[in-house]
Amino acid sequence: MSVAQWGLAAQLAAYEPRGAVAEAAIGLDAQELQWIAEHPTVTVASAQYPLYLFKDEHGHWSGLNNDVLNRISAMTGLKFLHEETFSTDQLLERLESGAADISTTLAMSEERKEFLDFSHAFGVAGWVFVGRAGAPAVQSMQQLSKRVLVLPARHALEATIRRDYPSIELRSVKTYAEARALVESGEAYATIENETGAQLYPSGQLKVGDTVEGKWEADHLALRKGQPQLLSILNKALEAFPPAELRAIRLKWLDGIVPVQTPSTWQQITEWGCWSVFFASVFALLSLLWNRRLTVLIQQRRDAEKDLNDQLAFQHALIDAMPDPMFVRDLEGRLIMCNKSYEEGLSTRFDQIQGRRLIELDVLPKETAEQLHAEFMAQLGTRKTRFSERQLMFKDGVRDIYQWTVPFYSADGQLRGLLGGWTDLAKRRQGRRKAQCL
Incomplete structure (x- = not known):
C-alpha cells in the first residue's frame, strides 16, 4: 500500500513541459489555440480556504486547487495569476465586474449561474451543520426553525434556505471566521460549512453535526460569462486529466481529514x-x-x-502574512501575540510591547488607549464578539476603521483572552479605486 501511494504521489511531479503541444495533449481546436495566444494569462479571484487554496509560509499560493491549476497550465500553456480576496462577496464582485476571469472555490447555485459558467466537476464534498458544543448536534434544517443561522454573505445555500425554510432567522456576515465566532458566543445557533473545512477548526466551543440532506458541493472552476473558449479549454483539460493523478492530488491534501471508520x-x-x-x-x-x-x-x-x-511556525507565518493588523491579548489585557501589520500600524516592535497593556504603552493617544483597554475588559466580562465600523484617534490622526474582537477559549472551554484586529477603511477604498482603474 505504501508503494502504491508513493506511485500515485509521484505522478504529481510528472507534469508535461510547457513546450509540449497543447493541441496534441487535449485536442484544442484552432479557435481555442488562437484564444490562448491572445489571452496567455488568466486572472484568478482567490480567497484563502485551507487545504483547497491558501498561502504558505513563504507567501506562495498552495493547496489542492492550486495543484489542479498548475496541471491545467502544463497541459494548455495558460498562466494563472492569483488576485487575493477576503470574502465570498468580494470574490463575486471581482468576477461580476470583470476584474477577474475565474475562481476555484465557489459552489454552484442557481443564482450564481445567472452570471457565471461552471466547468466540469473534479471533486465533491458535503455541507455540514456546525453548532455550539454544549447544544444538541444539529441534524436537519427543521431543527433550526425560529433560530439564528449565520452564513457568509451570498452563500451558495442562502437563496434556497430563504425560499424553503422561511421560519429560519438567517443572518449574514462577511466571512466563515465571523460566522463561527457568533456560534461560539451563542449569538447564533449554527452555521453551515464544507465538511472538509469544518474538520480543520477544532474548538472546545464548536461541534460538527450532520450533513445537510440532499446538498453537496462539487468542486468546479467558476468563470464569468462571455468566455466560451476558456470554458471549453478548461473542460477539455479536466476531461484529459489522468484519474490516477487527480486521486493522487486529492490524497496529498485531503488524506486524514475524513474520520476513520471503526473496525467491525x-x-x-x-x-x-x-x-x-x-x-x-x-x-x-x-x-x-x-x-x-x-x-x-x-x-x-x-x-x-x-x-x-x-504547525506553530506555519500559523505564525500565516498571521504575519495577513495584510490587516491582528493581536492576541490575555485576560488582563496583556499582549500575547501580534503580526507585522500590527507593529507597522502602531510604529513599534513586538519585543517592546509583549506582555504589556495598552495603557502602559505610548503607541496610542492616552484617551484612545484607556478607551480600548476598558472595552477589552468589558468584552471579556460579557464574552460577546464585536464587529463595528468606527473612528479612532491614532498618533497620526483620526482613522476610519472596521474593528473586530473575538473571545477565544482553551480546548476545555475556559476563556483565555481576546483575538482582534482592524481594517483601515480608507486604504481599502483606495485599493478598490485602484483596482477599478486597472
Whole structure:
C-alpha cells in the first residue's frame, strides 16, 4: 500500500513541459489555440480556504486547487495569476465586474449561474451543520426553525434556505471566521460549512453535526460569462486529466481529514486472536519487544513535537502574512501575540510591547488607549464578539476603521483572552479605486 501511494504521489511531479503541444495533449481546436495566444494569462479571484487554496509560509499560493491549476497550465500553456480576496462577496464582485476571469472555490447555485459558467466537476464534498458544543448536534434544517443561522454573505445555500425554510432567522456576515465566532458566543445557533473545512477548526466551543440532506458541493472552476473558449479549454483539460493523478492530488491534501471508520466486530476479534497467538509464540522475546516498543513510542513523541512546532511556525507565518493588523491579548489585557501589520500600524516592535497593556504603552493617544483597554475588559466580562465600523484617534490622526474582537477559549472551554484586529477603511477604498482603474 505504501508503494502504491508513493506511485500515485509521484505522478504529481510528472507534469508535461510547457513546450509540449497543447493541441496534441487535449485536442484544442484552432479557435481555442488562437484564444490562448491572445489571452496567455488568466486572472484568478482567490480567497484563502485551507487545504483547497491558501498561502504558505513563504507567501506562495498552495493547496489542492492550486495543484489542479498548475496541471491545467502544463497541459494548455495558460498562466494563472492569483488576485487575493477576503470574502465570498468580494470574490463575486471581482468576477461580476470583470476584474477577474475565474475562481476555484465557489459552489454552484442557481443564482450564481445567472452570471457565471461552471466547468466540469473534479471533486465533491458535503455541507455540514456546525453548532455550539454544549447544544444538541444539529441534524436537519427543521431543527433550526425560529433560530439564528449565520452564513457568509451570498452563500451558495442562502437563496434556497430563504425560499424553503422561511421560519429560519438567517443572518449574514462577511466571512466563515465571523460566522463561527457568533456560534461560539451563542449569538447564533449554527452555521453551515464544507465538511472538509469544518474538520480543520477544532474548538472546545464548536461541534460538527450532520450533513445537510440532499446538498453537496462539487468542486468546479467558476468563470464569468462571455468566455466560451476558456470554458471549453478548461473542460477539455479536466476531461484529459489522468484519474490516477487527480486521486493522487486529492490524497496529498485531503488524506486524514475524513474520520476513520471503526473496525467491525469480526475484524477486532481476528486482530486480537492474531496478537494472542503472536505473543504466545514469542514470549521468550517479550523483554526485547518491549524495549523496541518504547523506542518507537519515543520516536513518535519526537515526531509529534516536531509536527507541532512546524504547525506553530506555519500559523505564525500565516498571521504575519495577513495584510490587516491582528493581536492576541490575555485576560488582563496583556499582549500575547501580534503580526507585522500590527507593529507597522502602531510604529513599534513586538519585543517592546509583549506582555504589556495598552495603557502602559505610548503607541496610542492616552484617551484612545484607556478607551480600548476598558472595552477589552468589558468584552471579556460579557464574552460577546464585536464587529463595528468606527473612528479612532491614532498618533497620526483620526482613522476610519472596521474593528473586530473575538473571545477565544482553551480546548476545555475556559476563556483565555481576546483575538482582534482592524481594517483601515480608507486604504481599502483606495485599493478598490485602484483596482477599478486597472
